[in-house]
Amino acid sequence: MIRVLIADDEPMIRAGVRAVLAVDPGLDVIAEAGNGRDAVELARRHLPDVAVLDIRMPGTDGLQAAAEIRRLAPQTGVVMLTTFGEDDYILQALGGGVAGFLIKSGEPEELIAGVRAVAAGAAYLSPVVAARVVAHLASTGAGVLGARRADAKAKVAALTARERQVLGLLKEGQSNAAIGRSLRVAEGTVKAHVSSILARLGVENRAAAAVVAHEAGADSFA
DSSP, rough: EEEEEEEEEEEEHHHHHHHHHHHHEEEEEEEESSSSSHHHHHHHHHOEEEEEEEOOOOSOOHHHHHHHHHHOOOSEEEEEEETTTTTHHHHHTTTTTEEEETTTTTHHHHHHHHHHHTTTOOOOHHHHHHHHHHHHHHOHHHHHHHHHHHHHHHHHTTTHHHHHHHHHHHHHTTHHHHHHHHHOHHHHHHHHHHHHHHHTTTTSHHHHHHHHHHOGGGGGGG
16 A cells, blocks of 8 residues: 655645545555645654655745655655646756656646656656656757757767666656566666666756656657
8 A cells, every 4th residue: 555645735636636546546645734844744754655745835835845755754755746837846856856746737647657656666757747847948048958958868878778778668657666577677677777877867866867868859769
């Protein structure tokens, strides 16, 4: 059973998230919070497998709450719920250990998939979120975007063929265990590949690696 904490300052959003997760009998919402401060305390007390946080809440926002949860309950994976227009927050969260990003208006199946992926130790970026991040980076100017894409392509091209396969599956939100099954290798081998990929891409977590993969483009994995 995957134990989930929900935090959002809007009761209707919390109710909606709870209702979606209740469809999956393998997910159990063990606590809810209406602000980031309470979310941190509940995470410390209950040690959930996954915390689903609104990225913007009054007082202690989702970014601050995520950082505190990662510090006090490092075994808890964090999924961030966002809306359009919060791209700066998403970019900040990428550097703070957040493993999943979902749009509030997305499909219910994405929420379940994201929670399950993060609980399994994977990263999960909603395709809409990934597109928004890349588009936001593009707003810095065509020259900067071109340089970023060229840099991402070069970094991905420098990986071994096996590492590119692993990164391609990581980008899709697969866990180490799922990647191992897909490639028919031991999970420990996948973990070693992921560690090497993060180091060679110069990123700190799987979600940031997924962004690099999206920037590089699908042809980098052909």
